[in-house]
Amino acid sequence: MEINEQANSxxxxxxxxxxxxxxxxxxxxxxxxxxxxxxxxxxxxxSIAKEKGAVIKQAPASKLQKLCGSERHQGVAVFATLCEYCELDDIFNTAAEKGEAPFIIIADGIEDPHNLGAIIRTAECVGAHGLIIPKRHGGSVTSAVHRTSAGAISHLNVMRAVNLASVIREIKERGVFCYCADADGKNCYGCNLTGASALVIGSEGYGVSRLVRDLCDVVVSLPMKGEINSLNASVAAGVLMYEIRRQRDIKER
Structure with a gap:
């Protein structure tokens, strides 16, 4: 059978x-x-694809491999528009609908799709209300990001910011406290991370950009007790996100 790629997907x-x-x-x-x-x-x-009106087409494994560029397709593939980017109001509205203080993740300059996908997966798992990425100098939602997120991207608001600094100024005006993750920051375990918060994670190569860092309210870090003094960006993001989640849960008890 012939498989034709679909436009914009x-x-x-x-x-x-x-x-x-x-x-x-x-x-x-x-x-x-x-x-x-x-x-x-x-x-x-x-069955769930049929419920969404999908046309089901049988294809030999060799065709799927060619389509996906990988043998790891597990017998299934779909063409899709991967992400409908949201507006900032959508993130705040999601928090309001849940009766929660906003919890936002900001990925500054993270281009590696596996790091971005892992951050998205963890953000959705901890109950973050949205992720903000820059339109330039950062990754977008690609099939690799979607795959690494294990589908979590389908359940998380994602906004692309033309000007990340302007967005941070706006969320601060709306009462959100911004935390920048950096190795020379305060130990996160001694910081109050409850309340409306945004966590900014930078790329492994360059970290958080100077302008964005200067706009944040507090710079936080994770304690390093081994010989290696840094973590993968998505791992550091995951630990910090769960510390925010932990403190929130304690406060809500």
Whole structure:
């Protein structure tokens, strides 16, 4: 069979990523499937895709491999618009609808799709209300990001900021306290991280940009007790996000 790429979309493959994308989508155009029709996991994906109006097409494994550029497609692939970027108000509205103080993650200059995808996955897991990325000098939501996020991107507000500094000024005006993650900051375990908050994470190569750092209210760090004095950006982000989550949960008890 012939598989034609669709305009303005990218291919997503892998069972977890495809499942979460379909569950979070308003509609799905075409789902490509290869494998045993009696496979229950595959059958579930097909059933939820049909509920979203998808056309189901059988394709040999070789075609899926060519389409995905990988053997790790797990017998399923879908073309989709990966992310409908939101506005800042959407993030604040999500927090208000949940009756929670805003919890925002800002990725400053993180271009590696695996780091960005991992940050998105953790942000969704900790209950963050949105992620803000710069339109320039930063990654966008690609199929690799979607796959690394394990589909979490389908459940998280993502905003692309033309001017990250301006957005930070605005969220501060709206009562959000901004924390910048950097190795020379205050030990995060001694900081009060409750309340409306935004956590800024920089790239591994350059960290948070000087202008953005200067706009933040506090610079925080993680204690390093080993011989290596730094963490992968997504790992550091994950630890800090869960410390914010921990402190919030204690305050709410």
């Amino acid at each position: 990218e291919v997503v493959y892998g069972r977890n990523a495809v499942t979460e994308l379909i569950k979070g989508a308003e509609a799905v155009d075409t789902l490509y499937v290869s494998g045993d029709p009696n496979d229950k996991a595959l059958g579930y994906i097909v």
